[in-house]
């Protein structure tokens with residue numbers, strides 16, 4: 393196949409434990425309570441998050457790989473495990489602590505997506521990051537934006 397390479401998707405799954413509190417610096421205490429309810433409790437609460445990172449790219453003719461899973465694992469360790477595992481997302485993770493972003497799973501997914509995208513080699517695209525906050529609450533981010 394001289395001018396064409398088959399494209400494949402590679403997914404790596406990791407898990408991390410973290411606690412958080414749903415609280416917006418852009419809202420009053422009353423508004424926070426009304427919107428986030430029990431999840432606004434100042435003591436916070438914890439989750440065992442499951443993260444699925446999927447990349448897309450051509451299968452290299454010589455290695456048979458899109459990306460070596462060892463390399464993907466190293467990136468995820470840096471962006472997810474080192475940064476978030478056994479942390480309080482609101483207090484210990486600078487991107488949340490120093491901004492008005494609420495630690496919803498949507499925003500955690502977005503932050504992880506941006507961090508992983510920065511570290512991937514140029515021939516590999518980040519297809520999506522999916523986080524299971526609980527068995528019932530799952531968020532996917534694919535790098536899309538909408539005009540507001």
Ligand SMILES: Nc1nc2c(c(=O)[nH]1)N=C([C@H](O)[C@H](O)COP(=O)(O)OP(=O)(O)OP(=O)(O)O)CN2
Pocket residue numbers: 414431495496497498525526527528529
């Ligand atoms: N759009 C979002 N809504 C909510 C988020 C979120 O990240 N995005 N997060 C929460 C809370 O963090 C909370 O932890 C969810 O917990 P809970 O409702 O207890 O979890 P389950 O749905 O799995 O449990 P059930 O009690 O069985 O419903 C809230 N909303």
Ligand SMILES: [Zn+2]
Pocket residue numbers: 412431437438439
């Ligand atoms: Zn929660």
